[in-house]
Amino acid sequence: MPGRDWDSLLPLVEVTVTGQGRAWSGERFIDTAVGGRLTYRGHESVQDGEWQCTTIRLADPETGLAVDLTLRTCPGSGFLRSQVRLVNEGSTPLQLESVSTLTLGGIVDAMDAMDAMDGLTLHWADNDWLAECRWQHAAFRDHIVPLNRSAHGHEGRGCFERYSQGSWSTGRHLPIAALTDRAGRAWLWQIESSAGWRYETGEREGAAYLALFGPDDAHHQWRELLAPGQEFTTAPAVLVGTESxxxxxxxxxxxxxxxxxxxxxxxxxxxxxxxxDYMNTLMGDPTTDKLLPLVEAAGSAGAEVFVIDAGWYDDDAQGWWDAVGAWDASNSRFPGGIQQVLDAIREHGMTPGLWLEPEVVGVRSPLARTLPPEAFFRRGGVRVTEHGRHHLDLRHPAARAHLDQVVDRLVDDWGVGYLKLDYNINIGPGTENGAESAGAGLLGHHRAHLDWLGSLLDRHPRLVLENCASGGLRMDYAQLAVAQLQSTSDQQDPLRYPPIAAAAATAAAPEQAAVWAYPQPHFSLDEIAFTLTGALPGRIHLSGFLDRMSPEQFALVRSGISVYKALRSEIPDSLPFWPLGLPSWDDTWIAYGWRGQAATWLTLWRREPTADERGRGPRPRDQHGADDTTRTVTISHLRGAPLRPTLLYPATSDATATWNAADGQLTVTLPRRDTAVLLRLSAAPPAEGREG
Structure with a gap:
């Protein structure tokens, strides 16, 4: 292609092999010796349903390593999914230390304006317990500074990178990030791994590049020894590219x-x-007497699934945390048997659900002694212990058989139709089984874990699985390709949940993103509406002491559930957007919208500027002057459309909304702080709402 700087392109696959290394040493995992030697052997394309698959076959003549890069897409789409398979066709064992799933060089290269990289913006998401999906952005040049390569004759040694640590795949960051430019182009990527991932971007030969990886030796203690004839397949990753x-x-x-x-x-x-029943309600202390009133109230409010969360198995005077593993119902908590509560749930028209933490066994559990040592994570020959728990290795048949027996009993004998599968420890780099590295052991376990989840759904096709890890600390699409829902947070402060709820659709499809709504009898009507409104765009995790509410409070809860049921059929085909940009943690105004077939919906929150834990006032960015009651948001895809905004929830709100079709702008007034509204933009207002 005339004008293109071909030197800025990367090998299709980068592979670090012990004894081979890289051509230029530093923090980057590109420019590997093996990657630079890979030669083309052929390719083939096949159609697999709606998927178009192309496999490019490469080989390293020096080591005998064969590499197959498989790229998948769908005609008319803007994404490319990549996965790499390696086979040792040589005569000598090869130890892998890192393998790229996807590399891309030449982003905004010499064909673009000379200052193209000066116009790039990096976007990444920090993640933590109670503070998930916190998107950040910075100029590309803030992290990748120009070094004047011509003066040195070499590339830089650094890059912008993010990676996971231990068994919480999203305990630090989401495996999702993006580059955007001033023209509106975007390069957005996602790595699908629960057992280690890393991405890097930087400058190479005058252009930006991107490289996506699963686990590696430097960050995850992952090494894979390939004997002659053995193979390894990387975690998948996807790259989305848009021109505007x-x-x-x-x-x-x-x-x-x-x-x-x-x-x-x-x-x-x-x-x-x-x-x-958990969040801000029973908090792991369920009993028959506490649950039955909640079951009746939840059914009356319109709930369709009732989940008994942690504690239902607790019959230990010393506490259940380090004694879990058998998953038998507590006799002291349920004197008439847990079936009494499960039957009541069904009698009120709901599906029973239970909480499980299947991958752990408490150190005081009898299972810690009866299961074989090989069924647990070990390092250096010692069984790993973390926060009073051991960790099962689901590659071992005894571990898997135990969990199969538990789930089949709950589903077949107890009639449970929903399982909340939690994961509350970070077990570290993994497990060593013989000579394998800890990271390879973690990857092997997680692949066995996903296979186990799939086998549950094969046997119980209507069983619903919720993926939870102390909220959203394992929020990746290795898990969400199998599980139906994702817990987005354990955040108990309703005023701190909006930035998580608004950004949840970046980490999970809206219909998979479960957001807590925990109205309480001591809440004002504004507070009840505030916590419910945040859950309406995705999946409602209702909680709270509904049985203790006044008729007016309960009616407000019921009306929110009714609004949700009227619009939820649109959610599975909708696409998210953020007219005020992705939210920051302390933003006072937050907006999240979704485009459906029939209309566009928009949720807006107005919060009190937040003070820190020591009572200090808000930062200057949170202060908007005396009148912060009104915001104008631009909704570009509706520009020119003659629409009317309709207030769907809460009906008690005194919010107003006006639409400027020519500019595609919606102006919303929320007179009181710490309030939220759900609006619908359509050609005609629906019967259940009122015009703004």
Whole structure:
């Protein structure tokens, strides 16, 4: 191609092999010796349903390593899914230390304006317990500074990188990030691994590049020894590219991709309302007497699933945390048997659900002594212990047989139709089984774990699985390709949940993103509406002491559930957008919208500027002057459309909204702080709402 700087392109696959290394030493995992030697052997393309698959075959003549790069897409889409398979066709064992799943060089290269990289913006998401999906952005040049390569004759040694640590795949960051430019182009990527991932971007030969990896030796203690004839396959990754529309357009493409690649399940379109007794309610202390009033109230409010969360198995005077593993119902908590509560749930028209933490066994559990040592994570020959728990290795038949027996009993004998699968420890780099590295052991376990989840759904096709790890600390699409829902947070402060709820659709498809709504009898009507409104765009995790509410409070809860049921059929085909940009943690105004077939919906929150834990006032960015009651948001895809905004929830709100079709701008007034509203933009207002 005339004008293109071919030197800025990368090998299709980068492979670090012990004894081979890289051509230029530093923090980057590109420019590997093996990657630079890979030669083309052929390719083939096949059609697999709606998927178009191309496999490019490469080989390293020196080591005999054969590499197959498989790229998948769907005609007319803007995504490319990549996965790499390596086979040792040589005569000598090869130890892998890192393998790229996807590399891309030449982003905004010499064909673009000379200052093209000066116009690039990096976007990444920090993640933590209670503070998930916190998107950050910075100029590319803030992290990748120009070094004047011509003066030195070499590339830089550094890059911008993010990676996971231990068994919480999203305990530090989401495996999702993006580059955007001033023209509205976007490059958005997602790595699908629960057992280690890393991405890097930087400058190479005058252009930006991108490289996506699963686990590696430097960050995850992962090494894979390939004897002659053995093979290894990387974690998948996907790259979305859009020519306009920025992040909103890119996340729309990523959402469509997520819906294509996951396991199909009726829950993805049914979207039942879920009540869970935990958050700000029973908090792991369920009993028959406490649950029965909640069951009745939840059924009356419109819930369709009732989940008994942690503690239902607790019959230990010393506490259940380090004694879990058998998953038998507590006799002291349920004197008439847990079936009494499960039957009551069904009698009120709801599906019973239970909480499990299947991958752990408490150190005081009898199973810690009866299961074989090889069924647990070990390092250096010692069984790993973390926060009073051991960790099962689901590659071992005894570990898997134990969990199969537990789940089949709960589903077949107890009639449970929903399992919340939690994961509350970070077990570190993994497990060593013989000579394998800890990271390879973690990867092997997680692949066995995903296989086990799939086998549960094979045996129980209507069983619904919720993926939870202390909220959203394992929020990746290795898990979400199998599980139906994702817990987005354990955040208990309703005023701190909006930035998580608004950004949840960046990490999970809206119909998979479960957001807590925990109205309480001591809440004002504004507070009840505030916590409910945040859950309406995705999946409702209802909680709270509904049985203690006044008729007026309960009616406000019921009306929110009714609004959700009226609009939920639109959610599985909708695409998310953020007219005020992705939210920051302390933003006072937050907006999240979704485009459906029939209309566009928009949730807006107005919060009190937040003070820190020591009572200090808000930062200057949170202060907007005396009148912060009104915001104008631009909704580009509706520009020119003659629409009327309709207030759907809460009906008690005194919010107003006006639409400027020529500019595509919606102006919303929320007179009181710490309030939120759900609006619908359509040609005619629906019967259940009122005009703004």
């Amino acid at each position: 529309g920025g992040l909103d357009a890119a996340f729309g493409e990523l959402t469509a991709y997520r819906r294509r690649m996951r396991r199909s399940h009726p829950d993805h379109t049914a979207l039942p309302v879920i009540y869970n």
